[in-house]
Amino acid sequence: MKITLEVWRQDSPAEPGRMVTYQTEVSEDASFLEMLDALNERLETAGERPIAFDHDCREGICGACGLMINGQAHGPRDRTTACQLHMREFRDGDTIRVEPWRAAAFPVIRDLVVDRAAFDRIIQAGGYISVATGSAPEANLTPVPKPTADAAFDAATCIACGACVAQCPNGAAHLFTSAKISHLGLLPQGQAERWERAVAMVETMEQEGFGSCTNHRECEAVCPKGISIDWIARMNRDYLRARWRRTARR
Amino acid sequence: MSRNGLPGSAVPGGPLAQKWTDHRDHLRLVAPNNRRKFEVIVVGSGLAGASCAASLGEAGYRVKCFCYQDSPRRAHSIAAQGGINAAKNYRNDGDSVFRLFYDTIKGGDFRSREANVHRLAEVSVEIIDQAVAQGVPFAREYGGLLDNRSFGGAQVARTFYARGQTGQQLLLGAYQALERQICAGAVEMFPRSEMLELVVEDGRATGIIVRNLLTGEWSRHAGHAVVLATGGYVNVYYLSTNAKGCNVTAIWRAHRRGAFFANPCYTQIHPTCIPASEEFQSKLTLMSESLRNDGRIWVPKAEGETRRARDIPEDERDYYLERKYPSFGNLVPRDVASRNAKAVVDEGRGVGVLANGVYLDFADAIARQGRDRVEEKYGNLFEMYERITGENPYQVPMRIFPAPHYSMGGLWVDYNLMSNLDGLFVLGEANFSDHGANRLGASALMQGLADGYFIAPYTIANYLAGHLGETISADSAAFAAVESETRERVERLLAVGGTQPVDVFHRKLGKAVWDECGMSRNAAGLQRAMGVIGEVRDEFWSDLKIVGTGAELNASLERAGRVADFFELAELMCIDGLRRDESCGGHFREEHQTEEGEALRDDEEFSHVSAWEMKGAGEWVEHREPLEFTAVVPTQRSYK
Numbered sequence: 037m038k039i040t041l042e043v044w045r046q047d048s049p050a051e052p053g054r055m056v057t058y059q060t061e062v063s064e065d066a067s068f069l070e071m072l073d074a075l076n077e078r079l080e081t082a083g084e085r086p087i088a089f090d091h092d093c094r095e096g097i098c099g100a101c102g103l104m105i106n107g108q109a110h111g112p113r114d115r116t117t118a119c120q121l122h123m124r125e126f127r128d129g130d131t132i133r134v135e136p137w138r139a140a141a142f143p144v145i146r147d148l149v150v151d152r153a154a155f156d157r158i159i160q161a162g163g164y165i166s167v168a169t170g171s172a173p174e175a176n177l178t179p180v181p182k183p184t185a186d187a188a189f190d191a192a193t194c195i196a197c198g199a200c201v202a203q204c205p206n207g208a209a210h211l212f213t214s215a216k217i218s219h220l221g222l223l224p225q226g227q228a229e230r231w232e233r234a235v236a237m238v239e240t241m242e243q244e245g246f247g248s249c250t251n252h253r254e255c256e257a258v259c260p261k262g263i264s265i266d267w268i269a270r271m272n273r274d275y276l277r278a279r280w281r282r283t284a285r286r
Numbered sequence: 287m288s289r290n291g292l293p294g295s296a297v298p299g300g301p302l303a304q305k306w307t308d309h310r311d312h313l314r315l316v317a318p319n320n321r322r323k324f325e326v327i328v329v330g331s332g333l334a335g336a337s338c339a340a341s342l343g344e345a346g347y348r349v350k351c352f353c354y355q356d357s358p359r360r361a362h363s364i365a366a367q368g369g370i371n372a373a374k375n376y377r378n379d380g381d382s383v384f385r386l387f388y389d390t391i392k393g394g395d396f397r398s399r400e401a402n403v404h405r406l407a408e409v410s411v412e413i414i415d416q417a418v419a420q421g422v423p424f425a426r427e428y429g430g431l432l433d434n435r436s437f438g439g440a441q442v443a444r445t446f447y448a449r450g451q452t453g454q455q456l457l458l459g460a461y462q463a464l465e466r467q468i469c470a471g472a473v474e475m476f477p478r479s480e481m482l483e484l485v486v487e488d489g490r491a492t493g494i495i496v497r498n499l500l501t502g503e504w505s506r507h508a509g510h511a512v513v514l515a516t517g518g519y520v521n522v523y524y525l526s527t528n529a530k531g532c533n534v535t536a537i538w539r540a541h542r543r544g545a546f547f548a549n550p551c552y553t554q555i556h557p558t559c560i561p562a563s564e565e566f567q568s569k570l571t572l573m574s575e576s577l578r579n580d581g582r583i584w585v586p587k588a589e590g591e592t593r594r595a596r597d598i599p600e601d602e603r604d605y606y607l608e609r610k611y612p613s614f615g616n617l618v619p620r621d622v623a624s625r626n627a628k629a630v631v632d633e634g635r636g637v638g639v640l641a642n643g644v645y646l647d648f649a650d651a652i653a654r655q656g657r658d659r660v661e662e663k664y665g666n667l668f669e670m671y672e673r674i675t676g677e678n679p680y681q682v683p684m685r686i687f688p689a690p691h692y693s694m695g696g697l698w699v700d701y702n703l704m705s706n707l708d709g710l711f712v713l714g715e716a717n718f719s720d721h722g723a724n725r726l727g728a729s730a731l732m733q734g735l736a737d738g739y740f741i742a743p744y745t746i747a748n749y750l751a752g753h754l755g756e757t758i759s760a761d762s763a764a765f766a767a768v769e770s771e772t773r774e775r776v777e778r779l780l781a782v783g784g785t786q787p788v789d790v791f792h793r794k795l796g797k798a799v800w801d802e803c804g805m806s807r808n809a810a811g812l813q814r815a816m817g818v819i820g821e822v823r824d825e826f827w828s829d830l831k832i833v834g835t836g837a838e839l840n841a842s843l844e845r846a847g848r849v850a851d852f853f854e855l856a857e858l859m860c861i862d863g864l865r866r867d868e869s870c871g872g873h874f875r876e877e878h879q880t881e882e883g884e885a886l887r888d889d890e891e892f893s894h895v896s897a898w899e900m901k902g903a904g905e906w907v908e909h910r911e912p913l914e915f916t917a918v919v920p921t922q923r924s925y926k
Contacts, residue, residue: 065563065676073789074566080787080833080842088839090356092529094569097454098360116673124676145500146839153477156357160469164462165421169341169739172412172419176376179430189423189448192455196359220421 037064037128041075043087044135045147053144055133064124068111069094069101071123072134089148094119096260099195102202103148104135109199109258117197117260137202141209141245154244155196155212161240162233163216165226178224191219193261200255200263206247211255213241214271215263221274231278238275292546292897292909296700297401302917303383306405309701313744314751321346324750325758327494327509329481329536331358333453333731334714335515336460337738343467345743347750350507351464352476352496354531354844359461362517362529363734366453367574369437369445370417370731372410377434381442383407388918390729393439394694394722395871395887396920397549399895399913401701402719409740410732414446416739420459424448438575438619439726450574450666456731460738480844483772484512484540484710487764491540491710495765495772499844502837506760506769510753511709511746514540515738518693518715520553522852522859523804524796525562526690527572533848534855537697537716545697545705546897546909548718550855551863552694554725554872555805557623559689560674561643570689571674573667575727578616578623580651580660581684583607585644589634595645595683606630610883619923621724621805621872622884624688628805631687643685652680688805692730694721694872695862698897698911702745703737706897711746713737718895723871776836779846784829788846791826795819795849799856803863808876812860819860823853858898858906865908868892880922889920 039060046053060078062071069091076086092100096117103118105111111121126132134148142150180188192215200211217234220226226233249268256265298309316324324347328339331353339351353361373386386407391398418424418432424446425433434443448455467473476496483495485506493508519534520526541547558577559570584605586598606626608615616623627644636642652660657680661668668679675685696718703711703719714734721729759765802815826849834840869878869885870892878886895911 063564063566066566067568067674070566070568073568077787077789080831081785083831083833085833086842088841092355092360092531093362093365094530095365095571097365097451098355098362098529100355100360113673120670120673122674122676149839152356156359156465156468156475156477159462159465164466165419166466167416167419167463168344169337169416169463169743170412172415175374175415175418176431178418180426181430182426182428185423185426185430188421189455192421192423192458193451195454196357219423223421223423225419225421 037062037123037126039071039123039126040131042131042133043147045087046144047146049143049145062123064122066123067094067119068103068105068121068123069119087148088146091119096120097195099197102137102150102197102199104137104202106133109137109203110260115260115262137198139201139207139246141207142198142201150198152196152198154246155198155209157244158209158213158237158240159216162229162236163220165220166229180224184222188219188222191215191222191263191267194263195261197260199258199260201246203254203258204247205252205254206250208249208255209241209244209246210249210268210271211259211263211265213237214267217271217274218267230274231281234271234274235278235282238271291899292911293700293706295399295911296702297399298701302400302404305401306408310744313748316747316751316754318346320754322348323754324348324510325350325508326511326513326746327507328352328513328515329494330361330515330517330716331461331464332361332363332515332517332714333457333460333734334738335513336361336457336464337735338513338515338713338742339473340460340463340467341739341743342746343470343472346472349467349473350476350509351473352479352481354478354480354499356477358464358475358477359458361457362532363457363731364454365529366731367450367572369435369447369452369728370413370456371437371444371728372414372446372732373407373444374411374414376432377443379442381444385442386410386444389440390720390726391722391918392921393724393726395724395885395923396722396889396893396915396918397870397913398720398722400915400917405741406720406733406736409736412740413732413735417456417459420463422448422455422459437727445728453731456735460735481536482539482776482847483768484543485765485768486543486707487762489544490708492758493760493765495769497776500839502835502840504769504773506765508758508760508765510750510756510758511711513711513713513742513746514697514716515713516716518696519855520690520693522796522856523690523800524792525567525570525800527556527559527570530569533851535848535851537712538851538855540697540705540707540710542900543707545707545710546899547695547858548698548895548897549695549723549862550859550898551803551866551873552723552871553690554620554692554694555624555688556691557620557627557688558646558686560671561638561685561687562640563675571670572689572691573671573684573686575620577646577664577667580663581616581646581648582650583616583644583646585630585635585637591635595637595647604630604635621874624805625874627688638685643687645683646686647683648679649683690800690804692725694718694723694725698895702748703742704745704749709749711742713742723873776843776847779830779843779850780832780836782827782830784831786829786831788830788832788842788849791822791830792845792849792852794822795853795856798822799859803856803859806874806876807863809864812864816857816860819853819856826850826853857904861906862896862898865896866892884923887920887922893920
């Protein structure tokens with residue numbers, strides 16, 4: 037199939053970027069990233085700098101890839117990362133726009149590569165249960181009701197790709213942050229730090245320059261792991277309760 | 287030094303089940319107030335690297351951790367699907383440390399070190415405790431306690447799992463522990479950083495040379511100990527189930543600096559993966575082995591069949607596994623299933639447009655159990671298959687083919703997980719230690735975390751205790767010399783100035799290694815492969831084209847460096863495969879098989895580890911560590 041690609045090219049954070057058009061021919065069985073691989077080989081053979089994009093596992097779990105495809109994070113297919121998107125989702129003759137994640141907290145590094153280190157810093161603020169190696173009790177000592185364990189798992193499947201931030205008109209990281217707060221806050225093991233965790237992670241999220249949540253639900257719609265915005269409500273509740281507890285203690 | 291230059295394996299004396307306890311009781315310690323005087327370098331942030339870096343940070347050492355990804359959470363441990371074994375015996379089905387040890391050593395076809403494997407089984411139970419305390423959401427039963435499932439190569443249910451994402455959840459547990467230490471200032475993290483060389487001074491590893499992948503900036507890092515936890519090397523085949531970035535460079539550079547490389551020819555080819563669909567295919571996707579419980583594997587009886595699967599009548603189909611192995615049928619072990627699929631494809635009976643797969647057919651299962659039941663068991667896998675191939679496996683049979691998945695070989699380490707170079711520790715898939723010639727399912731996660739949480743923190747302390755008060759510096763002449771050699775190597779890649787991009791060579795190399803040193807090998811083929819590898823390598827060094835410079839983000843340059851190392855590894859894999867003139871586990875030499883076509887070991891000649899020392903370009907010397915079995919008796923496997 038013949039595809040016209042419009043790709044964001046930007047040499048460095050300091051330089052302005054621009055859309056560049058490429059004509060390409062590709063098998064419909066190729067994945068989206070394989071289509072970019074083939075284009076890159078062609079560019080490189082012709083002496084042009086290949087398009088930079090992040091990717092690694094190519095099976096939808098590492099979270100490295102992230103492309104705005106025709107204005108939709110990870111492209112048109114539901115619950116699918118860009119690496120698992122295949123060209124058969126498009127039609128012969130289509131024009132496809134490919135852009136990097138656009139968010140104040142994710143500066144562009146080059147072409148389609150952005151800096152998502154802010155996500156790691158949100159986790160550093162409290163996205164863990166403090167248990168030093170060797171200090172764990174026997175695993176079956178604390179039963180966890182199956183519905184609780186299943187809910188915690190649903191929240192824990194986040195791959196930190198950043199699609200939620202990229203799609204949000206406010207560039208908010210509420211879906212990412214709330215998924216981790218909920219995963220740990222639901223489990224009995226995570227109770228000791230539950231309130232401090234919620235406050236620290238939410239405040240770090242704000243300091244990192246992510247926007248506010250105004251309930252557009254775009255994040256949920258594009259999340260490749262189908263993470264629910266219910267977690268945002270839960271996070272807001274935990275955050276408010278934690279602040280209130282703090283005030284009450286003073 | 288003993289055994290022709292191989293240091294002792296440091297396996298302690300005493301009864302097998304007591305060795306680790308006794309050993310740990312006598313390892314040297316570093317007092318808490320002295321720990322901050324030591325700097326430890328950890329390369330890699332997967333299960334082994336992240337768990338080790340976090341544990342050392344918690345203990346009070348100063349740690350630097352490096353990964354090539356943009357975040358430590360993206361290491362390829364994240365992709366492991368199935369589960370993690372542990373001898374908890376929660377099912378009351380007779381499991382024990384001994385049984386997990388026995389299954390693992392038998393699964394490895396009696397080519398691993400008994401004491402290491404026993405220790406792995408012992409610490410397996412602590413891993414589950416640690417992970418649960420971290421909040422890893424393992425599957426649970428309605429009573430709230432942990433669930434288990436059974437896995438290949440075992441008659442007990444000892445596998446803990448988190449749906450099909452066990453690796454992801456365990457890695458996030460270790461990653462979160464690591465991030466906690468980063469926040470506490472105990473660990474300094476260097477993402478998007480690639481170790482390109484090891485510094486060795488007087489036989490001791492003292493640091494690494496690193497290239498920043500965004501800026502091309504070089505840096506030197508000195509440490510009292512260096513830990514390599516950089517994963518496996520099956521991307522040597524180009525197409526594999528590994529992430530695109532997985533590479534051999536860190537351990538290969540260490541090998542070139544004197545670390546011995548053990549059993550490089552031991553690679554695992556997983557039988558149920560989605561076959562390649564076109565020339566530009568970039569990776570192969572694993573489909574859980576559990577599908578073989580209900581799917582029937584077949585190919586057409588005739589070569590060059592062009593009809594669609596459903597139009598081929600029953601009597602023109604060859605259910606070859608059921609035919610050849612009536613008692614195990616489609617559930618033969620991984621290596622047997624893989625080799626048989628290759629054989630029928632080689633005969634010209636492969637299916638799909640490229641005739642490179644076999645059918646895995648659920649029609650009978652759907653007719654017998656109903657579509658709902660099949661969907662309940664395999665729905666997510668069917669969906670993934672449909673997403674990738676565009677075919678609906680409820681209506682047409684899946685096409686599958688084996689793919690490189692895991693490398694059992696790696697840097698040689700002693701019982702303390704230290705290589706023959708002092709101060710160089712190697713953990714997880716990067717070392718050779720626990721899986722022998724074949725790894726059982728759900729054992730990789732177990733080993734990575736055992737090494738990082740519960741073994742290395744003790745053995746590294748033991749090593750450091752002997753170096754208290756020593757200052758280290760990256761300003762030495764040795765560091766300067768190694769850095770300039772490394773820069774020159776990168777410049778050489780950029781200076782080739784040829785006409786073809788790096789992946790062209792990687793694909794050619796991968797095909798040569800896959801054809802002759804993949805699922806089955808023979809002497810003539812291995813020799814042929816070495817010729818082809820040499821030719822492609824020469825072509826690489828004369829016709830490689832990289833656009834851009836070394837002072838910027840340059841993914842082609844990164845890949846070229848890794849491919850250059852894969853060429854050398856590929857040659858050593860073939861040499862090792864030739865020298866090991868027997869079949870064992872994943873190393874199937876066609877000259878050595880039983881009448882049933884199973885791997886035929888030669889315990890008289892080959893009950894040893896082959897540890898290769900590099901003497902110069904293309905020159906290696908083999909050292910042998912004999913394997914002694916006291917608790918188990920090596921037996922011949924049969925699945926007929």
